[in-house]
Amino acid sequence: MSKKVPAWQAVLRGLGPRGMALRIGAPVLALLISLGITMVLLRVTGADPVSSVQAMVDYGTTPNSVVDILNRATRYYLSAVAVAIGFRMALLNIGVDGQYRLAALLAAALAGALSLPAPFGQILTIVAAMVVGGLWAAIAGVLKVTRGVSEVLSTIMLNSIATGLIAYLLNPKRLAEMRPGSNNIATPQVPSSGRVGALNGALSAIGIDLPGRLYGLLPVAIVVGIVFWVVVNYTRFGFDLKVSGLAPGAAEASGVSAKKMIVVTMVTSGAIAGLIGMPELLGASYEYSLNFPAGLGFTGITVALLGRNHPLGIAFAAVLFAFLDQTSDVLQEVEVPKEIVGVMQGVVVLTVVIVYELVRRFEIRREQRAVAGELATGHDLARAGKGR
Amino acid sequence: MPDAAVRLTGITKRFPGVVANRDVDLTIERGEVHALCGENGAGKSTLMKILYGMQRPDEGTVEIDGEQVVLRSPADAIARGIGMVHQHFKLADNLTVLENVILGAEPRRFGRIDFAAARAAIRDMSARYGLRVDPDSLVQPLGVGDRQRVEILKVLYRGAKVLILDEPTAVLVPQEVDELFANLRELRAEGLTVLFISHKLDEVLSVADAISVIRRGTTVATRLDPAEVTARRLAELMVGSELPTPELRESTVTDEVQLDVAGLTVRTPEGRAVVDDVSLRIRRGEIVGLAGVEGNGQGELIEALMGIRPAASGTIRYGGVDVTHWPTRRRREAGIAYIPEDRHRHGLVLEAPLWENRMLGHQTERPNARGPWIDRRGARRDTARIAAEYDVRTPGIDVPAGALSGGNQQKLIVGREMSGAPKLLVAAHPTRGIDVGAQAAIWDALRAARAAGLAVLLVSADLEELIGMSDTLHVILRGRLVAEVDPRSVTPEDLGSAMTGAVS
Incomplete structure (x- = not known):
């Protein structure tokens, strides 16, 4: 046998140019196609596509925008990871939205009432948010395993219930207080000992100077991403999760308890959802008010889809969405309605989903051909094993 | 003309x-x-x-x-x-x-x-x-x-x-x-x-x-x-060659009972008994065949043995221990191997590579895992071993299971289930829909495992296979074991009529 790695091995291991080309080529291709469609759309609305995109890029790369985009991306990222955990086992947690809002409200009320020395208040607040999010999601999980209620329906309904509950609790008679001089209602401010400082200081120490305030909890999103990746790929739990999603029958026969997995996955997803509001609460607003960012749970579904449930893919998707949202304002200056950004986001997601499916089918066909071909020409692990 | x-x-x-x-x-x-x-x-x-x-x-x-x-x-x-x-x-x-x-x-x-x-x-x-x-x-x-x-x-x-x-x-x-x-x-x-x-x-x-x-x-x-x-x-x-025949040579049956099922009843959600008061024993080194027209409770009996379906009444004793209420994973960890009837739905994850499929059902055991962590290297090495030992024709272990032919998929499943020294094998239609080469290989594996003291429950629709490979042969009809026949003397015709209830 020659020492050179045969081409078939390179292809199957994803080493060769073909494998790499597909892995990197598919998303690049999808983005190019959606950029093309976007250009056409801009043209149709009467704008000059090149200068519009140029304006978006120019505005999006100013230091102020970069900070805002990173802050937005942090929220999107946490939200998308919460959704992706469910997606991994074909569990659609539509309720991330309700889970994070309820968690943020209750955690804000707790943090506002606490006065603990530095790390403990923050940790307690974050843990409380994760517990609230997890418990709220657990309702849907328990309903599914005991009564067979579809998690899609129950989480949508739980979103409405969360909205009602928040409206009830965010009241001067209960958890909130009126802000003097405005119509806003908010929970008591988090004391300064319970806040998380901006990252700007740490970054300027290594030579990056940014204006504004970069969320101090941005690293939490990175840690969540890494933990997600490690759990999915390197742990038994991740394996069970993957098998349950791909082949529920095989999972059951292999000893995975479907009910346990559903509840555990929902709780985990809800706990991550609880984190979504934390960077804003502890790093910027210090209170839960009527102005607290809403709807992040739904953006998360789209971002998870765009990022293919992969921690790195979701990171790119979160930044892309944040960039589009951030730069939508500048479009008005070139006389393009800012709502076109929503269309662009839709185009990106659809293109990515379609391109990936086509590539996947192409790959399956190629693999089957490769297997048949290699066996016919004698590359066979069974025979090679005996020869040795 | x-x-x-x-x-x-x-x-x-x-x-x-x-x-x-x-x-x-x-x-x-x-x-x-x-x-x-x-x-x-x-x-x-x-x-x-x-x-x-x-x-x-x-x-x-x-x-x-x-x-x-x-x-x-x-x-x-x-x-x-x-x-x-x-x-x-x-x-x-x-x-x-x-x-x-x-x-x-x-x-x-x-x-x-x-x-x-x-x-x-x-x-x-x-x-x-x-x-x-x-x-x-x-x-x-x-x-x-x-x-x-x-x-x-x-x-x-x-x-x-x-x-x-x-x-x-x-x-x-x-x-x-x-x-x-x-x-x-x-x-x-x-x-x-x-x-x-x-x-x-x-x-x-x-x-x-x-x-x-x-x-x-x-x-x-x-x-x-x-x-x-x-x-x-x-x-x-x-x-292009002489056909393999399913047959056993000298008896390896011991008197150590590995599986003892007593009065097992399984009901549908509506309350109908699909497995009705079944009692059977499998000793180490014994293959017990279960003959029956499909849909007479074989599938439900197997699922009850594997802990996938709950028993309504009766007991399952495995190696002397009552396992009736054990979950599937605990049974598998205790050494019950399982070849499911529908390998695509229950035996494999077709989209996943072979080495991940090797872990399936054994994802808590060595060489696939260490504590809560997956041992990729161990699983991959052992997949290569299975491919070589069980003649799984594949160019590599990163190929998705769906790219293999049915016979090679089944050989992978058999190799996987024979790993880790199982004590009981529950095999449903192990040679269905596969080529004769793979069939002979699987029969060989069953014979070798039996000689090594494995207890086997064999469910099959292939009467020749049942008669040839069983030490003891039961007939199941409408969820009940209605007859025990001697595989050395019974003909496929007699067995066929017993399966349909034509003879009492």
């Missing part, structure tokens, strides 16, 4: 790296049912695609009614009177039978579709060939047998004189198979030619006028007379 309906001469078709057909010679006379047999992957499908114009041969000629033709597309083939009924039906559910039949070949009158003429033509064909279907019924509620008749009508409506049927019985139940065969005889009586592709030898022998066998891309026997050839001979031609 009249010209043959179809004559293929010296057909060769190469794909990159593979020769799918090599020097195939095949003659099909007019007005006969001609069967083409061969194992999966022997080249039957490629040959039929060539005849139907879907692929062009690299060498060789196709003659139809004595005239040499070049078929560039299925449309060419249809124009020459060749029609194909695919294994997977291609019908529009929301259209009627009539609309499906004429779709793409609509008769027109004054620029509009002439439904009356089409209806008359279909009624006429239905009557003439005994293909009973109501042209105005929707396709959606029709059963598989009816749908197949619609497919045949579609082909006939386009004027086919030669019908290619690709594994037509694969989707049918026995009564429907009988009906199909009656239809085929009618077609033959009307002078049509049928080319029937199958690997079910009993069916081939009962319906064909002539049989040809294809192996590794070439015809190894042509125009055999079904009256003069046996199923066994055909099978040997298909695989």
Whole structure:
């Protein structure tokens, strides 16, 4: 046998140019196609596509925008990871939205009432948010395993219930207080000992100077991403999760308890959802008010889809969405309605989903051909094993 | 002598790296049912695609009614009177039978579709060939047998004189198979030619006028007379060697009871007992066979043993311990190995690579895991070992399981389940739908494991396998064990009648 790695091995291991080309080529291709469609759309609305995109890029790369985009991306990222955990086992947690809002409200009320020395208040607040999010999601999980209620329906309904509950609790008679001089209602401010400082200081120490305030909890999103990746790929739990999603029958026969997995996955997803509001609460607003960012749970579904449930893919998707949202304002200056950004986001997601499916089918066909071909020409692990 | 309906001469078709057909010679006379047999992957499908114009041969000629033709597309083939009924039906559910039949070949009158003429033509064909279907019924509620008749009508409506049927019985139940065969005889009586592709030898022998066998891309026997050839001979031609026989040599049965099931009852959610008061014992080194017509509680019994389905009453003792209420994972960790009936749905994750499939069902055990962590290196190394030891034909362990043939998938499952020194094996149809080479390998594995002291519960629909491989043989009927027969003396016929309850 020659020492050179045969081409078939390179292809199957994803080493060769073909494998790499597909892995990197598919998303690049999808983005190019959606950029093309976007250009056409801009043209149709009467704008000059090149200068519009140029304006978006120019505005999006100013230091102020970069900070805002990173802050937005942090929220999107946490939200998308919460959704992706469910997606991994074909569990659609539509309720991330309700889970994070309820968690943020209750955690804000707790943090506002606490006065603990530095790390403990923050940790307690974050843990409380994760517990609230997890418990709220657990309702849907328990309903599914005991009564067979579809998690899609129950989480949508739980979103409405969360909205009602928040409206009830965010009241001067209960958890909130009126802000003097405005119509806003908010929970008591988090004391300064319970806040998380901006990252700007740490970054300027290594030579990056940014204006504004970069969320101090941005690293939490990175840690969540890494933990997600490690759990999915390197742990038994991740394996069970993957098998349950791909082949529920095989999972059951292999000893995975479907009910346990559903509840555990929902709780985990809800706990991550609880984190979504934390960077804003502890790093910027210090209170839960009527102005607290809403709807992040739904953006998360789209971002998870765009990022293919992969921690790195979701990171790119979160930044892309944040960039589009951030730069939508500048479009008005070139006389393009800012709502076109929503269309662009839709185009990106659809293109990515379609391109990936086509590539996947192409790959399956190629693999089957490769297997048949290699066996016919004698590359066979069974025979090679005996020869040795 | 009249010209043959179809004559293929010296057909060769190469794909990159593979020769799918090599020097195939095949003659099909007019007005006969001609069967083409061969194992999966022997080249039957490629040959039929060539005849139907879907692929062009690299060498060789196709003659139809004595005239040499070049078929560039299925449309060419249809124009020459060749029609194909695919294994997977291609019908529009929301259209009627009539609309499906004429779709793409609509008769027109004054620029509009002439439904009356089409209806008359279909009624006429239905009557003439005994293909009973109501042209105005929707396709959606029709059963598989009816749908197949619609497919045949579609082909006939386009004027086919030669019908290619690709594994037509694969989707049918026995009564429907009988009906199909009656239809085929009618077609033959009307002078049509049928080319029937199958690997079910009993069916081939009962319906064909002539049989040809294809192996590794070439015809190894042509125009055999079904009256003069046996199923066994055909099978040997298909695989090119003597067939393996399921048989056990000296008894290895010990008196140590590994599995003791007492009074086990399993109920459906509605409360009906699908497994009814079953008691059986399996000792170490013993293979206990379970014979029964499908759907008589075998599947539910197995699922109860594996902990997938709860027992309503009764006990399951495993190695002396009551495991009746143990979850599946605990049973598997205790050494119960499982070969599920449906390997695609329950035995494998088709999208996942082989090494991940090797972990399936053993994801908590070495060499696949260390504590909560997956041991990729251990699992991968052990997958390579299984591939070599169990002769899993694959170019590598990163190939998705779905890319392997059924026999190789099953060998991987058997190899996986035999790993880690199991004490009990629950095997459901371990050799169903796989080629004879893999079948022999799996029988060898079962025999070796039995000799090493494994207790085996074997459920199978293959009576020869059950009789040959069992030390003890039970018959299950409507969820009850109704008879215990001696596998050394029972004949398949006797066993068959016991399974249907014909003898008490």
